[in-house]
Amino acid sequence: MKNSIPITPLLLSLAGLLPFVWGMLTRVSSPLMMWSELWLGNGLTGTNVQLTYGTVIMCFMSGVLWGFATKTKQTQAIICYSLSILPALGVFFLVSSNTENKLTFLMLGFFVLFFIDFLFSKLGLTPSWWLRLRGGLTALVLFCLAAPHITF
Known part of the structure; x- marks a missing residue:
């Protein structure tokens, strides 16, 4: 299918979600957070890993x-x-910045990034499958960043 996402970008993109998922899991599970801080360190746990990796992804x-x-x-x-x-x-x-709203700003950044993806796609600058890949990834990243604040 012409618009299907090629397997390599799909698999690598899904692997790229792991730090966001790990950050979410360590934010919602106190035992997992304690284990992660003990064995991996504070930088690879919770909000810290999400902010650091989110910054890397935005620059990428x-x-x-x-x-x-x-x-x-x-x-x-x-x-x-x-x-x-x-x-x-x-x-x-x-x-x-020194603000307490860093995750909120990061989420806003991912919304803006997707808007730019959308615009570039409409201008014909991206592969035909680009928006499908980026839409799914953006939704999953936003879920991982917001999940600890969602009550079910």
Whole structure:
């Protein structure tokens, strides 16, 4: 099928969710959090691993968007290159700040990133399967970041 997500990007993207899932699990389970802090350290536990890895992913995605922007010319190029650096700059300024709302800002960043993905897709800069992959990944990342605050 023309729009099916190739297996390699799909599997690598799913593997890329592991730090978000691990962060969520250690945020909702006190015993798991204690084990993780003891054996892996505070940096690979809970909010810390989600913020650190989320920052890495936002910067990585800025590079991906920059690559898509290379397909543009003139005014469209100025706009697309400018949009491509927003995730990296945003995560640097918002997540690196002293605010207590870092996870909220990171979630906002992933919403903005998906909007840029959507725009680049509509401009024909991405593979035909891109939005399907990015939509699912974004939803799962947002769930992992928000899950500890959701009551069932």
